[in-house]
Amino acid sequence: MAKDKKKAHANAASITRKQLIDALNGDLAREYQAIIAYVNYSQVLNGAAYMNIAAELAVHAAEELAHAITIANHIDYLGGMPTVVPKPVRTSEKAEDMLHFDLDNERETIRQYRRRVLQCDELHEFAISESIREILMQEQDHLMALATALGIDTPNPGIAD
Template sequence: MAKTKENSGTKKAVQELIDALNGDLAREYQAIIAYTVYSSVLTGAQWMNIAAELKKHAHEELQHALIIADQIDYLGGSPTATPKPVKLSKKAEEMLRFDLDNETETIKNYRQRVKQAEAIGHYALADQLRTIIAQEQEHQHDLATALGIDVPHVFEGGA
C-alpha cells in the first residue's frame, strides 16, 4: 500500500514538472520570436551591438527549447507547440526591457525546476537546467548593460 502511495506521489510530481516545463518551453518559444523580431527592427547606431547579440540569443534560446522539449518527452509528456505572447513596441528601450523581464522570470522559473527535478531524482535534467540558467544570466547581463542599468536580482520569492 505504501508503495502505491509513493508511486502516486511520484507520478503527480513528474506530471507537475512536465506541466511546468511546458510553460518554460512556451517562454523559450516566446524568447526566440522576440529576439528574432527585436534584432531585426532595432535601429540606430547605439543599438547595433545589442541587435547582433539578440540574434545570438535567439539561437541559444532555440537550443534551450530543444533541450526542454526532449526532457518533456523523456518524462512521458508532450511538448507544447504554443508560445507565450510576444510584447511588441516601436521603442528600443521597451523591447529590451521586455526581454530583460522575460529573462529574469525565466531564471526564477528554471531555479524552481532544478528543485523539482532533484526532488524526484532527475539529476541530469537539473544539470541541464543549470547550464541553461547560466546562459539566461548572460542574456540578462547583456540586456541590462545595453539598457545602462544594473542586472536585476532573482530571489526565490520573486524577481
C-alpha cells in the same frame, strides 16, 4: 508510529512527474516566446546605439532555440508531449521598451528555471537538473547583456514560488 508516518510523508515529493512536465511545458512556451522576441527585436532595433545589441539578440535567438530543443527533449523523456504554443510576445516601436520586455522575460525565465532545478532534484531527475543549470548560465548572461544595454545594474530575479 505517528513519527514514522510523519517522516515518510516528509520524504514524499511535493511535485509529481506530471506537474514537472506541465512546468517544463511552461518553460518551453517561454523559450518559444524568447525566440520570437529575439528574432523580431534583433531585426527592428535600429540606430547606432543599438547595432551591437541587435547583433547580440540574434545570437540569443539561436541559444533560446537550443534551450527549447533541450526542454522539449526532457518533456519527451518524462513521458509528456511538448507544447507548440508560445507565450505572448510584446512589441513596441521603442527600442528601450523592447529591451525592457526582454529583461522582464529573462528575469521570469531565470526565476522559473531556478525553481525547476529544485523540483528536478526533488524527483531525483539529476540529469535534467544539471541540463537546466547549464541553460541558467546562458539565461543569466542574457540578463546581464540586456541590463548592460539598458545601462542598469543586473537585477536579482529571485526564485519562483
